[in-house]
Amino acid sequence: MTSIAPTAPLLDATGLALLRLLAEDGRASYQSLADEVGLSRPAVMERVKRFEEQGIIKGYTARLDRGRIGRPITAFVTVRYPASDHVGTEPWILKLRDHPDILECHHVAGEDCYILKVAVPTVERLQEVLRALRPKGEPATTKTTIVLSTVFEKAGVLPAGVLEVARG
Numbered sequence: 795m796t797s798i799a800p801t802a803p804l805l806d807a808t809g810l811a812l813l814r815l816l817a818e819d820g821r822a823s824y825q826s827l828a829d830e831v832g833l834s835r836p837a838v839m840e841r842v843k844r845f846e847e848q849g850i851i852k853g854y855t856a857r858l859d860r861g862r863i864g865r866p867i868t869a870f871v872t873v874r875y876p877a878s879d880h881v882g883t884e885p886w887i888l889k890l891r892d893h894p895d896i897l898e899c900h901h902v903a904g905e906d907c908y909i910l911k912v913a914v915p916t917v918e919r920l921q922e923v924l925r926a927l928r929p930k931g932e933p934a935t936t937k938t939t940i941v942l943s944t945v946f947e948k949a950g951v952l953p954a955g956v957l958e959v960a961r962g
Contacts, residue, residue, distance in 0.1 A: 804841065804845060804850065805850075808831050808832075808833065808841075809845075811830070812841055813850070813851075815830055815831070816851065816950070817948075817949060817950030820854040820855070820949075824838050824839050857947070857949060860913045864915050865895075865913035865914060867913065867914045867916070867917065867919075867920060867940065868912070868940075868941040869912050869913075869914070869938050869939060870909060870910070870911055870912075870941070871909070871910045871912060871923075871924065871927065871936055871937070871939075872906040872909050872936065872937045873906065873927055873934055873936050874905060874906045874934065874935040874937075875907050875933070875935075876933060887908075890926075890927075893923070893926065895912050895913060895919065895923050896923070897910075897911045897912060897913055898910065898911040906937075910927075920938070920940075924938065
């Protein structure tokens with residue numbers, strides 16, 4: 795079996811090309827990846843395994859059409875707390891991770907504390923989600939932006955300069 799030497803850099807042009815291809819199609823076969831980047835199938839398998847072990851590839855997911863699965867409303871919600879240190883919000887954040895309507899939660903710099911991405915079946919359900927964003931005893935300000943349409947979404951995006959190296 796052909797293998798990559800342990801010292802071979804993972805993020806060379808070939809590695810970046812593999813990441814670009816996997817970001818576009820996480821179900822691509824090792825053989826099709828090998829054909830694209832000019833390595834043997836075992837060498838590609840080894841690189842992908844190392845990407846996974848080093849946490850460069852965090853996992854593989856399917857992109858779903860939320861409208862077709864009963865979640866046609868997507869919204870971004872900013873959450874702001876008056877306290878600058880957010881003491882006591884950690885348990886609340888962990889609870890949000892299990893909320894079925896919250897897709898993403900980002901701790902951000904600036905006036906807001908968090909930005910959430912939610913997908914809900916109805917506006918009434920969105921109101922329920924907004925109520926859940928106020929932990930007991932902690933005043934919070936929220937601002938909601940409802941998505942009218944998604945122009946594009948990218949999964950597993952590499953920065954533009956990195957993509958140019960990978961395509962080179």
